Amino acid sequence: MCRHVAYVGDEEALGRLLVEPPHALYRQSWAPRHQRYGTVNADGFGVGWYAPGDPVPARYRRAGPIWADQSFADLARVVRTGALLAAVRDATLAGADAEAAAAPFAAERWLFSHNGAVSGWPHSLAALSRTLPPADLLALEARNDSALVWALVLARLRAGDTDGQAMADTVAEVASAAPGSRLNLLLTDGATITATAWGDTLWYLHEPGRRTVVASEPYDDDPRWRDVPDRTLLAATRTEVLLTPLKDLDEDASPKEPRT
Numbered sequence: 286m287c288r289h290v291a292y293v294g295d296e297e298a299l300g301r302l303l304v305e306p307p308h309a310l311y312r313q314s315w316a317p318r319h320q321r322y323g324t325v326n327a328d329g330f331g332v333g334w335y336a337p338g339d340p341v342p343a344r345y346r347r348a349g350p351i352w353a354d355q356s357f358a359d360l361a362r363v364v365r366t367g368a369l370l371a372a373v374r375d376a377t378l379a380g381a382d383a384e385a386a387a388a389p390f391a392a393e394r395w396l397f398s399h400n401g402a403v404s405g406w407p408h409s410l411a412a413l414s415r416t417l418p419p420a421d422l423l424a425l426e427a428r429n430d431s432a433l434v435w436a437l438v439l440a441r442l443r444a445g446d447t448d449g450q451a452m453a454d455t456v457a458e459v460a461s462a463a464p465g466s467r468l469n470l471l472l473t474d475g476a477t478i479t480a481t482a483w484g485d486t487l488w489y490l491h492e493p494g495r496r497t498v499v500a501s502e503p504y505d506d507d508p509r510w511r512d513v514p515d516r517t518l519l520a521a522t523r524t525e526v527l528l529t530p531l532k533d534l535d536e537d538a539s540p541k542e543p544r545t
Contacts, residue, residue, distance in 0.1 A: 288313040288326055289372035289388060289398040289471050290504070291478045294496025294523045299332060300361035303371055306504040314351045314373040319486045319502035326350075326373035329387030332357075333396040334366035335475040340394045342370075342475065348383035368475040370396040386427035390435040394474045397438060400501050401467030401485055403430035409463035413437070434459060438472065448472055448479040449520050453531055456481050471499065480519040481531065487513040489526055497521045 290310050292302055304311045308318060314326045331346035347354050351373055372388035388398035403410060410433060414422060417436055425432045434455065441451035456468045460483065467484030478499050480487060490498040490510050499521060503510040513519055518529045 287372060287374050287388070287398075287400040288317055288320065288501040289370070289400050289469075290498065290500035291368075291370045291396075291398075291471050291473045291480070292496065292498050293368045293473065293476060293478055293521070294492075294498075296337075296365050296367045298362065299334065299364050299366065299369065299371075300358075302369065302498075302504075303332065304358075304361050307506070308502070309504045310371055310373055310500075311351055313502065313504075317502060321485060324375075326375045329374040329384055330354075330357075330372065331384070331387040331389050332360075332369060332371035333389040333391055334364065334369040336366065340475060342389075342391060342394070342396050344389060344391055344396075346384040346387045346389075348387065368473060370398055370471060370473050372398045372400070372471075386429050386432070388431065390426060390432065392439050395439070395442065396473050397435045398471045399431035399434050400469040400471070401483070403434065403459060403468075404463040404465040406430045406463070407433075409466075410459065413458060413462045434468070434470070438470070448474070448477060449518055449529075452479050452481050453518050456483055456531065469501070476522060478519070478521045480513075480521075482513045482515050482517045482519070483531070484515065487517075487519070489513060489519065489521065491521070491526050493524055495523065497523050497526060 327350035329348045330351040333342045333344040335342050370389045374387050389396040421436050437455045438451050452470050469485045470481045472479045480499050488503050488510050516531045518531055520527045
């Protein structure tokens with residue numbers, strides 16, 4: 286379910302990254318090449334991007350399929366950015382949250398997306414949700430698994446964890462509470478990209494000093510695309526990419542005290 290992509294690099298039009306490549310996110314909404322779960326990503330889409338000099342990203346999200354939105358076609362043609370995160374959605378369960386359930390989720394300088402599903406949702410994360418302050422639960426954008434996973438990551442970021450630590454610890458915590466979950470997470474702050482490969486495909490394309498792209502699957506047939514091994518944390522800028530194996534889970538891990 287879902288496909289997503291993040292980019293940091295030289296300034297480009299949104300369409301050059303999301304629409305024009307032969308297997309771009311736009312086409313992945315109905316014809317993904319590497320998607321293991323689901324076939325059509327038509328339950329919403331979104332793109333978040335950064336304007337020069339502004340650390341807070343803008344977002345454009347809709348509840349319907351990306352191919353049916355003519356306003357997005359205009360935006361993609363004229364809006365330029367040096368960093369973005371975009372996603373097309375295949376919903377795990379039916380819901381009434383509409384575009385609020387579509388990634389990217391956002392807070393402060395961050396954009397976030399989740400490609401996968403939490404096993405046994407929502408019951409599997411009931412205990413884990415209680416580790417969050419009540420105000421964080423009330424502030425959830427949507428009532429789906431991705432929104433709660435984002436809240437868990439965000440709580441760690443606000444507590445001072447690095448992007449990589451926040452992502453890795455959240456994956457370990459959720460996977461322990463809900464074994465069999467698919468937790469490919471994607472995060473950017475406009476300068477860095479952090480991602481986890483956990484149960485689904487993840488690739489990256491790196492041209493040092495020019496651009497780094499991290500995506501569920503390649504958007505073209507450039508031979509420089511590299512597959513990220515499963516259970517790996519990726520940390521990248523436009524100049525470097527670092528891959529770190531995620532540690533084996535502690536099956537006895539239990540939810541922590543509420544974060545403040």
